[in-house]
Amino acid sequence: MIGKKGHHRIAISWLVGASLFFYGWWNxxxxxxxxxxxxxxYSIGVMLVKKVWSHEKSLLFIGISGNIVLLGYFKYANFFVxxxxxxxxxxxxxxxxxxPLAISFFTFQQIAYLVDAYKGKxxxxxxxxxxxxxxxxxxxxxxxxVHHKEMMPQxxxxxxxxxxxxxxxxxxxxxxxGLFKKVVLADQFALYATPVxxxxxxxxxxxxxxxxxxxxxxxxxxxxxxxxxxxxxIGLSRMFNxxxxxxxxxxxxASNIIDFWxxxxxxxxxxLREYLYIPLGGNRHGKFIRYRNxxxxxxxxxxxxxxxxxxxxWGGLHGAYLVLNHSWRTxxxxxxxxxxxxxxxxxxxxxxxxxxxxxxxxxxxxxxAAMSILSGMIGLNGISLxxxxxxxxxxxxxxxxxxxxxxxxxxxxGAGKVTICWLVGGLFVVWILPNVQQWLTHYSLALDSxxxxxxxxxxxxxxxxxxxxxAGLVLGFALLNLKKTSQFLxxxx
Amino acid sequence: xxxxxxxxxxxxxxxxxxxxxxxxxVYDPAGIYRVSSNSSKEYANRLIQSHHGLFFKSHSxxxxxxxxxxxxxxxxVDCVIIxxxxxxxxxxxxxxxxxxxxxxxxxxxxxxGALLEDHIALSFAAxxxxxxxNKIIFCIDPWVFHIGKGxxxxxxYPDVYMNALKELEQVDTLTTNSDKFNSAKLSNLLSLEYTxxxxxxxxxxxxxxKESIKDAPSFDEEVGLEDSVLLPDGSIxxxxxxxxxxKVFPIPLIEPTYLxxxxxxxxxxxxLYRRHIRxxxxxxxxxxxxxxxxxPNVWANINSKNRLTMxxxxxxxxxLANQLEIDVLGSFDPKVIGCKPNEFMDFQHATIDCxxxxxxxxx
Numbered sequence: 001m002i003g004k005k006g007h008h009r010i011a012i013s014w015l016v017g018a019s020l021f022f023y024g025w026w027n028x029x030x031x032x033x034x035x036x037x038x039x040x041x042y043s044i045g046v047m048l049v050k051k052v053w054s055h056e057k058s059l060l061f062i063g064i065s066g067n068i069v070l071l072g073y074f075k076y077a078n079f080f081v082x083x084x085x086x087x088x089x090x091x092x093x094x095x096x097x098x099x100p101l102a103i104s105f106f107t108f109q110q111i112a113y114l115v116d117a118y119k120g121k122x123x124x125x126x127x128x129x130x131x132x133x134x135x136x137x138x139x140x141x142x143x144x145x146v147h148h149k150e151m152m153p154q155x156x157x158x159x160x161x162x163x164x165x166x167x168x169x170x171x172x173x174x175x176x177x178g179l180f181k182k183v184v185l186a187d188q189f190a191l192y193a194t195p196v197x198x199x200x201x202x203x204x205x206x207x208x209x210x211x212x213x214x215x216x217x218x219x220x221x222x223x224x225x226x227x228x229x230x231x232x233x234i235g236l237s238r239m240f241n242x243x244x245x246x247x248x249x250x251x252x253x254a255s256n257i258i259d260f261w262x263x264x265x266x267x268x269x270x271x272l273r274e275y276l277y278i279p280l281g282g283n284r285h286g287k288f289i290r291y292r293n294x295x296x297x298x299x300x301x302x303x304x305x306x307x308x309x310x311x312x313x314w315g316g317l318h319g320a321y322l323v324l325n326h327s328w329r330t331x332x333x334x335x336x337x338x339x340x341x342x343x344x345x346x347x348x349x350x351x352x353x354x355x356x357x358x359x360x361x362x363x364x365x366x367x368x369a370a371m372s373i374l375s376g377m378i379g380l381n382g383i384s385l386x387x388x389x390x391x392x393x394x395x396x397x398x399x400x401x402x403x404x405x406x407x408x409x410x411x412x413x414g415a416g417k418v419t420i421c422w423l424v425g426g427l428f429v430v431w432i433l434p435n436v437q438q439w440l441t442h443y444s445l446a447l448d449s450x451x452x453x454x455x456x457x458x459x460x461x462x463x464x465x466x467x468x469x470x471a472g473l474v475l476g477f478a479l480l481n482l483k484k485t486s487q488f489l490x491x492x493x
Numbered sequence: 494x495x496x497x498x499x500x501x502x503x504x505x506x507x508x509x510x511x512x513x514x515x516x517x518x519v520y521d522p523a524g525i526y527r528v529s530s531n532s533s534k535e536y537a538n539r540l541i542q543s544h545h546g547l548f549f550k551s552h553s554x555x556x557x558x559x560x561x562x563x564x565x566x567x568x569x570v571d572c573v574i575i576x577x578x579x580x581x582x583x584x585x586x587x588x589x590x591x592x593x594x595x596x597x598x599x600x601x602x603x604x605x606g607a608l609l610e611d612h613i614a615l616s617f618a619a620x621x622x623x624x625x626x627n628k629i630i631f632c633i634d635p636w637v638f639h640i641g642k643g644x645x646x647x648x649x650y651p652d653v654y655m656n657a658l659k660e661l662e663q664v665d666t667l668t669t670n671s672d673k674f675n676s677a678k679l680s681n682l683l684s685l686e687y688t689x690x691x692x693x694x695x696x697x698x699x700x701x702x703k704e705s706i707k708d709a710p711s712f713d714e715e716v717g718l719e720d721s722v723l724l725p726d727g728s729i730x731x732x733x734x735x736x737x738x739x740k741v742f743p744i745p746l747i748e749p750t751y752l753x754x755x756x757x758x759x760x761x762x763x764x765l766y767r768r769h770i771r772x773x774x775x776x777x778x779x780x781x782x783x784x785x786x787x788x789p790n791v792w793a794n795i796n797s798k799n800r801l802t803m804x805x806x807x808x809x810x811x812x813l814a815n816q817l818e819i820d821v822l823g824s825f826d827p828k829v830i831g832c833k834p835n836e837f838m839d840f841q842h843a844t845i846d847c848x849x850x851x852x853x854x855x856x
Contacts, residue, residue, distance in 0.1 A: 165495035172502060199747045202796040468501035475502065476509025480685040 011161045012128045015240070019137035023101065030100040033070075034135070040066055041110040042130050048117040049125055056118060063114040071107045074100055079307035102141045104304055106134055108271055113148045115275055122148045129155040138236035142229050144247035144267035150447055151242070160241045169463050170443050171238030176475035177436055178231025183481040186224035189426060192217035192419050193363070200372040201365035208383040211376025213419050218363045219356045220426040223252060226265070231436055234446055246446035249437065252355070252430045255339070255347040257321040258329075260355060268304070272297050287330070294326070295319040305362070310370060314361040321354055348431070434459060513688040517681070520691040520698075524555040525648050525678060537562035539706050546586075546724040548707040553694070557611070557649030560602045563727050564618035567626055572596035573619050574728075576632025577607040579785040582845050583630075584728035587714050589845050592822070595781070596628065601727035606752060609637050609762055610646040610654050613769050617657035618650070620776050628779045631770075633810050635802040635825065636751075638758035638766060644677050661768050714845075731838070739838035744788050748840035753802040758809060770817050781820045782810055786827035786847065788837045799841070823851040 024031040044063035046052075053059050072080075074097055081092055113133075116122050133151045134140075154160055196214025200206055206214060230248040237244045251264035261269045277297040283290040295316065302315015339347060357374065364370035375381050382401045385393065393402070437445050440461045461467055518526050537559050540547050549556075567573060572592065574583045583591040585599040592599065602615045616629050636642060646654060681687055709722040717733035724730065770780050784807065791800050803825040814821045823830055827837075832847035 165499060169495040169498045169502070172499065176502075176506075195745065195747045198796065202747070202794055204746050204794075463495045463498035465497075465501055468498045469505050472502040472505025472507075473509055476506040477685075479506065479510060480513055480683060480688065482683075 008158070008161050009128060012132055012155065015137075016128065016131045016135055019132070019135040019140060022137045023135065023140060026101045027098070033074075033100050033103075034106060037067070037070065037106060037110065038131055038134050041113060041134075042125075042127060045113055045117040045122065045130075046125050048114065049120075049122060060114055060118045064111055067107045067111050067114075071103060073097070074103055076303075076307045105143050105145060106140065108268075108304075109134065109145050112145070112271060112275060116148055122152070126152075126156075136237070136242070138233045138240075138242075139244055142226075142233070143265070144230070144233065144245050145271050146245060146267070150245060154242050162241075164241050166463070167238050167241050170440065170445075171235045171240075172475070173235070173461065173467070173471045174231050174238065174436055174440065174445065175235030176471050176478060178228045178233075178235055179478040180474050181224045181228030181231065183228075183478050185426065185429075186221050186228055187481070188422060189217045189221035189224065192422065193221050196373065197363050197365065197369065200369035203368075204372070205381040206373045206376035207381050208376055208379050210384070211373045211381070213423065215356050215360050215373060215377060216423050216427075217419070219252075219352075219359050220423065220430070222359060222363075223430055224426070227435075234436075238445075243444075243447045246437065246448055250430070250435045252352050253348060254351050255344055256351055257318065257325045257354065260351055261318075261322070268301070272301050276300060291323045291326070294322050298322060309367065310361045310364055313367075313370075314358050317358045317361065321358075510683060513685070514682045516691045516695065517684075517687055520694045522553070522687070522690040522694045523645075523648075524558065525681065533558035534562045536706050537566070539708075540723055540727070541566065541725055543708055543725050545711050546709045546722040546730070548709055548718070548720045549723040549729065550697075550720055555649060556604045557645060559723075560604050560615060560727065561618055561650045561653060563600070564602050564615050565622050567600055567619050567622050567624060569624055570596075570598045570600040570626050572599045572628045572630050573616070573626040574599060574601045574603055574630050574632065574783075575607070575612055575615050575619075576603045576630075576783070576785075577634050578603065578605045579634060579842060580630075580632035580783065581605075581729040582731075582848055583632075584724055584726055586724045586726040586728065587730065587845070589714070589849050591845075591849050591851065592630070595822075596630075599726055599728070600626065601724075601729075603632065603727075604645075606643060606645065607632075607634065607637075608642050608646065609640060609766060612637065612766070613657045613661075614646060614650045614654040616769070616773060617660065618653050620773060620778055625776065625778055628781055629773060630781045630783050630822075632783045632785060633806075634752070635799065635806045636753050638762045638806065638809070639756075640759060640762045640765065642752065657769075661765070661772055735838065739844065744790050744834070744837060744840055746790050747794055748788070748791055748797065748799060750798040751841060753798045757802050757805040763809070763813070767813060767817070770813075770819070774817070774819075779819070780817070781822060782814050783851065784810065784821065784823040784825050785851070786823070786830050786832050786843055787825055788840045789827055789834050791840050792826060792828075 020031060020034070023034060041063065044059060044066075048056055048059055048063075077097055084090060085092055113122065129152055132155055133146070133148060136146075136151070139146060193214050196206055196210055197218065200214075227248050233247075234244050245267055247266050249263040249266065251260050254260035254263050277293055280293040280296060281289050282293060296319075298315045298319030299312055300315070302311045302313070302318070305311045305314070357377070360373050360377075361370045364373065372381070385402060439459060442460055442462070533555065536547065536554060540559070540563070564573075572585075572595065574580050580603040581601065583599060583601055583603070585591070585593070585596060590599075600619075602619065604611055604615070612631060616631075619626060619629065709718060712718050712722070714730055715736075717730055717736045719732060719734075721732045721735070722730045773780050787799060787803065791797050794800060807825050811821055827833075827843070827847070830847065830850050832843055832850060836844045836847035838844055
């Protein structure tokens with residue numbers, strides 16, 4: 001309404017204020033931190049653009065260091081001190097520091113801004129626009145990590161501040177789908193994943209089926225959680241006539257791990273590639289340096305997700321996967337025969353299993369818990385079968401390796417069939433159904449909409465009555481589920 | 494085009510929500526929004542006079558409304574049981590009678606998930622009737638020492654609770670959470686879980702017609718009937734399906750946290766409970782504390798919040814009992830009572846075979 005009357009500055013101020021209110025709702029104490037971070041980075045950025053100091057490199061160094069110190073203190077200080085105490089037998093106590101919401105996201109976003117400013121890629125430096133670039137509420141909390149050059153031109157356009165029914169229709173539709181993924185699907189899979197991981201954390205040995213159920217359920221929980229959040233961010237943003245970059249593109253359809261990282265958390269991968277992997281030397285200094293750079297990038301990528309050894313191991317595992325994948329490509333060269341259909345399906349399956357195994361470290365409370373689940377997945381902890389099998393199989397089984405305590409004792413009696421149905425349904429959605437970008441293929445959903453793999457014309461969304469009814473039902477059903485909703489997983493990063 | 498799309502989308506989203514609200518109000522399985530067409534008073538009267546008890550469907554009847562009616566017509570009994578579903582099976586009517594050494598005749602006023610407010614209101618009602626019971630056996634659950642932990646009692650007997658607080662001279666220091674209750678009532682209208690219960694009730698009514706108060710026939714208590722049965726003394730015998738399931742399905746190694754989220758206990762609640770027990774003693778009633786066991790898996794789970802709460806609360810209960818010079822029967826720990834792992838229906842509900850052992854475990 002404000003924008004319609006041409007009061008753009010007031011409209012932006014309102015949006016910035018609302019975004020800060022949204023941020024402060026969590027913990028008002030950290031509003032000062034984000035405001036300080038905005039002022040600090042904006043000042044450095046303007047100085048870099050206006051070349052007020054001849055030592056631009058030093059200025060950039062100060063800017064990046066400031067951000068890293070801030071992130072390091074709030075996110076990694078406790079982890080560092082705990083490990084130092086352990087390594088050299090100290091008993092140094094640091095007060096527990098509460099992690100400010102979204103600090104990893106707004107810090108990385110502003111580091112990218114400083115580097116872009118240093119390289120002369122940023123042109124506009126309106127302070128209000130900059131505040132909106134950092135605080136814009138649909139992407140503030142869990143990404144996507146946006147670039148200055150992607151957002152500022154959009155904020156400068158007049159029509160962005162006027163109500164557009166087309167964009168509103170698209171936005172609310174994507175938002176409804178995202179909300180459904182989060183509250184109906186992700187939270188359902190959490191019911192199956194949580195008992196297994198909690199059980200492992202408390203010393204229970206996960207048996208074969210329940211270890212697989214837990215790991216697969218967590219893979220799907222994280223998928224629908226992050227996918228749902230990404231859809232909601234894009235949808236909300238679109239309601240304000242703003243397009244965000246794509247952050248999620250059916251990652252479990254990836255046929256190798258390189259492809260996976262082009263589909264999962266796309267903007268983080270791009271950030272790590274542009275601002276870490278390439279500055280480290282990228283692939284310019286031979287194979288060994290390239291693999292070292294990949295490992296370093298992925299280890300730091302793991303650490304970005306959380307201050308814990310499990311995240312570092314998860315990053316290291318993905319680094320190793322990537323090194324293997326690149327080595328394999330180098331080995332077979334470009335003359336390799338294209339994959340047949342079955343080989344392609346096998347590769348998708350193999351990639352998914354590798355990713356699922358790595359998620360075990362990502363989710364587990366500690367190393368022992370992760371190892372317990374992985375041991376269970378390879379059958380080292382025995383197998384539990386439904387009680388009904390006891391009369392038929394008990395005489396054949398002479399050891400404790402097979403017991404008859406239900407398919408998944410940690411999840412609970414009778415949960416086996418229901419869990420399997422949900423897992424199969426979830427895998428059908430992630431492997432077979434088209435994603436939101438494909439569904440809305442005619443409406444260039446995100447900033448870079450060239451990623452769409454295939455279009456399914458009969459399924460393509462249009463603002464028709466039928467789709468309106470479907471979207472309305474999905475939204476209504478998702479709203480009904482809100483009462484039992486848990487927090488987004490990516491909020492903790 | 495898009496404007497029309499948005500209108501239709503909004504209409505259908507509203508339609509889904511309105512349908513849920515309507516079905517919740519119309520069928521209202523917990524009796525939150527409407528007074529049940531079948532009177533709880535009539536149910537209570539019929540129950541006392543019945544030979545083998547009445548069928549009891551939890552989605553048709555509000556157990557609190559029935560138990561408050563029963564509390565007001567306690568009559569001549571030795572022992573009144575007050576507590577949660579953990580104590581619902583305690584009975585002098587069934588063949589495997591409980592607490593036989595202590596109570597010749599039991600009247601069971603236990604309600605599901607009983608909170609401190611339920612304990613106070615039900616015992617106030619039972620001791621303000623014409624004839625007081627000799628003893629009130631309070632089944633103390635790990636979550637009891639909190640105020641405002643839940644609001645189900647608000648729907649059944651807010652006035653009784655208020656009067657009890659007046660008697661305890663606590664009315665100025667405690668709020669009744671009525672605002673909280675009203676907002677919970679509103680948000681419950683948009684709860685999918687409640688809507689599913691409403692739909693189940695609607696389907697049941699469509700298949701079986703309007704519910705009536707049905708007498709249970711003579712039956713084998715070990716086997717049960719197609720639905721749960723409330724016996725004439727207010728105790729419950731679970732449905733055959735539930736009894737069977739407890740024999741077939743294993744108890745999970747990791748149980749959900751049930752009402753033990755947050756702090757272990759609240760000092761204000763503990764103080765209120767102490768006043769409440771003293772007031773009963775002054776009325777000439779003998780209070781007794783009773784603890785029912787949790788499954789051994791809960792005790793084996795070192796991270797269980799239920800277990801951690803029990804470890805803190807059981808000594809507290811014993812200390813309180815010492816101060817008030819009252820007896821404590823049973824324990825949260827099944828080993829103390831001698832209950833086996835296969836004597837549980839789920840992680841927190843012991844079977845009658847376990848419960849009847851409590852009589853010998855006075856500590």
